[in-house]
Amino acid sequence: MTLVKEAPVRPAGKRPAAPAAGRRGRRRENLAGYLFMSPWIAGFLLLTAGPMIASLYYAFTSYNLFTPPRWVGLDNFTTMFQDPRWQKSVEVTLKYVVVATPLKLLLALGVALLLAQKRRGQGLYRAAFYMPSLIGASVSVGFVWRALFSDDAVVDRTQKIFGFDVGGWIGNPDYVLYSLVALSIWQFGAPMVIFLAGLKQVPQELYEAAEVDGAGPLRRFWNITLPMISPVLFFNVLLESIHAFQVFGSAYVVSDTRCGPADATLVYTCYLYQKGFKEAQMGFASAMAWTLVIAVALVTAVLFWSQKKWVHYEEAAK
Amino acid sequence: MTSATSPALHTANERRRVGSIAWHVGALAVLAVVLYPVIWVLGASFKPSKDIIASLDLLPTKPVWANFSGLADGISGISISSFFWNSLMYAVLAVAGVVLSSSLTAYAFAKIRFAGRNLLFTLMIGTLLLPYHVLLIPQYVLFRNLELTDTLVPLVAGKFLATEAFFVFLMVQFMRGLPRELDEAAKLDGCGHLRTYWSIVLPLSRPALITSAIFTFINAWNDFMGPLIYLNTPEKYTVSLGLMMFRDQEGISNYGSMIAMSLVALVPVIAFFMTFQRYLIDGMATSGLKG
Numbered sequence: 001m002t003l004v005k006e007a008p009v010r011p012a013g014k015r016p017a018a019p020a021a022g023r024r025g026r027r028r029e030n031l032a033g034y035l036f037m038s039p040w041i042a043g044f045l046l047l048t049a050g051p052m053i054a055s056l057y058y059a060f061t062s063y064n065l066f067t068p069p070r071w072v073g074l075d076n077f078t079t080m081f082q083d084p085r086w087q088k089s090v091e092v093t094l095k096y097v098v099v100a101t102p103l104k105l106l107l108a109l110g111v112a113l114l115l116a117q118k119r120r121g122q123g124l125y126r127a128a129f130y131m132p133s134l135i136g137a138s139v140s141v142g143f144v145w146r147a148l149f150s151d152d153a154v155v156d157r158t159q160k161i162f163g164f165d166v167g168g169w170i171g172n173p174d175y176v177l178y179s180l181v182a183l184s185i186w187q188f189g190a191p192m193v194i195f196l197a198g199l200k201q202v203p204q205e206l207y208e209a210a211e212v213d214g215a216g217p218l219r220r221f222w223n224i225t226l227p228m229i230s231p232v233l234f235f236n237v238l239l240e241s242i243h244a245f246q247v248f249g250s251a252y253v254v255s256d257t258r259c260g261p262a263d264a265t266l267v268y269t270c271y272l273y274q275k276g277f278k279e280a281q282m283g284f285a286s287a288m289a290w291t292l293v294i295a296v297a298l299v300t301a302v303l304f305w306s307q308k309k310w311v312h313y314e315e316a317a318k
Numbered sequence: 319m320t321s322a323t324s325p326a327l328h329t330a331n332e333r334r335r336v337g338s339i340a341w342h343v344g345a346l347a348v349l350a351v352v353l354y355p356v357i358w359v360l361g362a363s364f365k366p367s368k369d370i371i372a373s374l375d376l377l378p379t380k381p382v383w384a385n386f387s388g389l390a391d392g393i394s395g396i397s398i399s400s401f402f403w404n405s406l407m408y409a410v411l412a413v414a415g416v417v418l419s420s421s422l423t424a425y426a427f428a429k430i431r432f433a434g435r436n437l438l439f440t441l442m443i444g445t446l447l448l449p450y451h452v453l454l455i456p457q458y459v460l461f462r463n464l465e466l467t468d469t470l471v472p473l474v475a476g477k478f479l480a481t482e483a484f485f486v487f488l489m490v491q492f493m494r495g496l497p498r499e500l501d502e503a504a505k506l507d508g509c510g511h512l513r514t515y516w517s518i519v520l521p522l523s524r525p526a527l528i529t530s531a532i533f534t535f536i537n538a539w540n541d542f543m544g545p546l547i548y549l550n551t552p553e554k555y556t557v558s559l560g561l562m563m564f565r566d567q568e569g570i571s572n573y574g575s576m577i578a579m580s581l582v583a584l585v586p587v588i589a590f591f592m593t594f595q596r597y598l599i600d601g602m603a604t605s606g607l608k609g
Contacts, residue, residue: 032511033432039419040442040486043479048445051456058455065459114344125345127595129352134598135587138540139561140580144359147577153371154358186352190602197603246449249542253562269451277547282455289452296449 076287112195130189142253198232401560415477424489492526529601
């Protein structure tokens with residue numbers, strides 16, 4: 001704080017260093033700015049903007065890496081839309097996004113509400129619940145999942161006790177996707193932490209006032225908590241659904257490297273990987289990638305549009 | 319008076335205690351589900367291979383060491399330590415790259431007023447939402463043409479060029495929160511931007527830098543798609559690919575060692591997490607809130 005006090009007292013002999021006016025000062029600031037962010041500018045041009053243009057071009061070509069790309073117009077897109085495996089991959093991905101995202105967020109919110117209460121050991125719980133979000137992406141956990149959900153393993157046997165017999169989730173095309181959903185839900189810690197931070201910001205006076213007015217816990221949740229955390233809810237919905245669209249590793253590892261059985265876990269990126277890197281159909285894969293970009297952009301746009309209806313932003317937030 | 323309030327007090331206390339018990343029961347139930355796979359893998363790594371799938375016990379009845387000692391043989395002639403060394407190199411380079419390049423970029427966005435700043439910031443945020451699969455194929459073509467596949471360069475180049483917008487964003491948010499008086503004072507004392515960045519802003523941004531560093535380390539350690547696409551000699555494989563190789567070579571016959579190696583592969587991540595969980599969780603929470 002002493003620094004603040006001293007600031008106006010300029011040491012004698014030094015040029016006043018407030019040349020915000022002066023074209024040279026402004027030019028120097030511009031130069032400094034661009035120099036500091038030169039890594040990002042290089043990265044953006046070389047690894048983001050350039051590749052985007054390239055992949056847009058590839059999307060309209062037939063390209064196998066070994067011979068130069070050949071322009072084919074919309075062929076990739078028309079073949080793609082008629083390709084039954086592509087259709088299957090869209091179906092699998094949508095099913096995954098629509099089932100996994102809400103369940104994961106519901107659990108995250110539920111546990112966040114639990115942890116928002118002041119109790120002994122809440123820090124430990126919070127840390128433990130967050131851990132799967134970090135290790136869940138690893139191949140190790142993929143193996144563990146495979147072992148837990150395979151035929152005659154723990155999950156299978158446990159449900160037999162209750163009279164279901166599905167012959168293991170991993171080998172069953174009707175169930176295998178839900179083992180991936182379970183893996184995604186298990187990683188509820190990251191959105192939970194964000195919910196918790198949001199819950200902390202809700203002014204306690206609101207609850208006290210509502211209680212005085214005789215509002216029960218359900219009313220208070222519905223009329224105070226939910227609107228107050230709606231920006232955080234929006235952020236989580238956006239982030240988690242975008243992530244869910246791009247799931248790859250777990251599908252590849254858990255349900256053997258062919259994303260099966262019977263293409264039951266052929267998520268979009270798994271098919272993209274097969275087309276691009278197994279079959280060297282770079283043009284087709286690029287067309288798939290751009291279709292994904294458009295789909296994600298549409299979902300983002302719809303979410304942003306819908307937030308007017310349900311996301312409550314505090315006026316004059318500091 | 320006392321006779322009227324004491325039963326009420328009594329029930330309030332009782333209700334609080336019941337609430338507390340219910341809370342702990344709920345939290346423990348979630349904890350059991352969350353920790354089950356972790357404890358299972360710990361137990362399974364000490365079970366004989368044939369018991370791993372077949373046995374319902376969480377912990378082994380007779381613990382064996384064979385799964386771990388089997389790891390010493392390596393996988394088709396490659397020692398396990400080679401995979402770990404490769405992953406470590408990848409992770410360390412990634413951390414160095416992200417911390418250096420993202421903090422420079424973040425400083426520019428947070429502390430320098432230059433023309434076009436807002437436009438570039440919007441572009442940077444935009445890349446956050448871009449599915450990276452659209453860049454996957456052209457980047458692969460680029461690195462292939464540069465003859466850099468089968469090296470770590472394609473995996474870490476982006477980290478040195480601040481392409482991980484999430485970390486830039488995290489650092490910008492943090493640096494914007496630093497008192498403006500500090501860098502104004504430094505400026506009056508004749509410090510240039512480089513000096514201000516290095517001796518004032520960087521040390522004060524330590525929490526944001528540590529958060530980014532740990533996330534980067536863990537992401538690099540867990541990364542699967544990157545190595546899968548770019549690395550093709552087994553000697554250069556990271557732990558993720560080593561694990562996949564293990565599965566392909568040994569299959570179900572050597573389930574025990576596969577599970578043991580899965581556990582060993584998780585150790586660095588879990589150790590990092592336990593040491594720095596406070597930073598990680600808070601970093602996660604702040605970046606979410608200000609989004």
